[in-house]
Amino acid sequence: VGVCPSHLVPQKMEIAARLFDNEAFEKLSGMECYECGSCTYVCPAGRRLTQAFKQTRRAVLDARRKK
Amino acid sequence: MSKMYNVSASPHIRSGVTTSTIMRDVAIALMPACAIGVYQFGLRALLILLVSTLTCAATEYIYLRLMKRQQGPYECSAIVTGMLIGMNMPSTVPLWIPVVGSVFAILVVKQVFGGLGQNFMNPALGARCFLFLCYAERMNTFQIPQKVGNAILNYGAASVDGISGATPLAALKAGETISLFDAFFGFTGGVIGETSAAMILLGAAYMVYRKVISLRIPLAYLLTFSVFVLLLGGHGFDFYFLACQLCTGGLMLGAFFMATDYVTSPITKGGQIVFGILLGILTGIFRFYGNNAEGVSYAIIIANLLVPLIEKMTMPRPFGKGGLK
Numbered sequence: 001v002g003v004c005p006s007h008l009v010p011q012k013m014e015i016a017a018r019l020f021d022n023e024a025f026e027k028l029s030g031m032e033c034y035e036c037g038s039c040t041y042v043c044p045a046g047r048r049l050t051q052a053f054k055q056t057r058r059a060v061l062d063a064r065r066k067k
Numbered sequence: 068m069s070k071m072y073n074v075s076a077s078p079h080i081r082s083g084v085t086t087s088t089i090m091r092d093v094a095i096a097l098m099p100a101c102a103i104g105v106y107q108f109g110l111r112a113l114l115i116l117l118v119s120t121l122t123c124a125a126t127e128y129i130y131l132r133l134m135k136r137q138q139g140p141y142e143c144s145a146i147v148t149g150m151l152i153g154m155n156m157p158s159t160v161p162l163w164i165p166v167v168g169s170v171f172a173i174l175v176v177k178q179v180f181g182g183l184g185q186n187f188m189n190p191a192l193g194a195r196c197f198l199f200l201c202y203a204e205r206m207n208t209f210q211i212p213q214k215v216g217n218a219i220l221n222y223g224a225a226s227v228d229g230i231s232g233a234t235p236l237a238a239l240k241a242g243e244t245i246s247l248f249d250a251f252f253g254f255t256g257g258v259i260g261e262t263s264a265a266m267i268l269l270g271a272a273y274m275v276y277r278k279v280i281s282l283r284i285p286l287a288y289l290l291t292f293s294v295f296v297l298l299l300g301g302h303g304f305d306f307y308f309l310a311c312q313l314c315t316g317g318l319m320l321g322a323f324f325m326a327t328d329y330v331t332s333p334i335t336k337g338g339q340i341v342f343g344i345l346l347g348i349l350t351g352i353f354r355f356y357g358n359n360a361e362g363v364s365y366a367i368i369i370a371n372l373l374v375p376l377i378e379k380m381t382m383p384r385p386f387g388k389g390g391l392k
Contacts, residue, residue: 002336006385006386006387007384007385007386008383008385009335009383009384011273011334012334029385029388032236032385032386032388033389035076035301037077037078040078040081040085041078041080041081041082042081042082043081044082044084044086044088044089045085045086046073046182048086050077050078051075051076051236054076062310
């Protein structure tokens with residue numbers, strides 16, 4: 001959390017992304033992420049956070065377009 | 068082409084800090100407190116520490132093999148859990164007790180809930196509370212350090228195996244005065260790893276230097292507890308009593324090594340401060356208004372259970388969102 005320049009919560013966003021829970025991802029302000037990669041750089045567990053966010057943001061935008 | 072390239076979005080480089088390096092640093096930080104425990108309580112303490120550590124590592128390995136779970140590079144977290152369990156044992160316990168505690172910590176508290184990163188409470192503390200509830204008498208027989216015991220009896224080192232006695236915290240609760248010097252450097256009775264506040268602080272300083280922990284939780288915890296002692300401890304503004312309370316029992320070990328556990332503490336900065344304050348209040352209540360002299364482990368476990376709520380309350384506001392309109 002501390003490294004995110006947008007004050008987001010990457011840990012929780014990653015869980016939402018992993019579960020394909022786009023609603024929760026949006027609630028956590030996942031669409032505000034500008035994919036700087038700081039969270040992925042420091043993640044001690046080696047998770048691919050930015051990559052997951054990129055994918056979920058794309059899915060959210062696609063869903064919006066379909067509406 | 069047998070080996071495919073991994074195509075993914077940036078970033079492609081990572082800091083060198085991994086779960087293994089963090090756990091290795093924690094294990095190194097625990098060494099001084101373990102060393103003073105072995106020095107004070109003899110080789111029996113070393114044996115307990117080895118048994119608990121090896122049991123934890125073996126239990127995790129066997130469980131992962133049986134469940135056919137993917138085994139990555141070994142993260143040493145089971146070793147840290149084992150060391151903490153051993154440090155929470157009196158040196159008088161039979162060797163099967165650390166074995167039971169270690170199996171409980173790894174299987175029931177950690178792996179059943181999904182393994183590292185998913186456990187809802189600190190495995191070592193879960194095991195400690197389990198053992199205190201199941202084997203209360205064995206877990207509450209504390210040995211006075213060999214040198215102090217021999218000095219009391221004046222019999223010489225070979226005459227007695229050990230003398231059991233009250234911990235300094237129990238003596239404080241009974242209204243007796245204790246030596247702050249002994250409590251700070253660990254020349255007192257108690258469990259193996261809790262007696263020396265000085266060695267725990269040395270380990271904590273190493274962790275802070277290596278940036279493994281931040282001081283937010285320990286400072287909030289210790290400051291809140293200090294305020295509680297001064298206002299509601301029943302001794303007024305007695306700073307000697309406060310210093311004795313801070314240096315005895317599991318407070319230092321709990322504040323720096325257990326409350327700061329990444330998995331079971333809040334991830335938000337504000338949440339960490341709330342968590343520390345809650346711990347200070349709960350520890351004060353348990354120590355001064357409970358039957359038992361100690362309360363750190365129960366305080367941390369209860370606070371662990373409240374972490375999701377604390378995180379929800381202290382979620383940071385994203386940059387540029389929800390400001391003044």
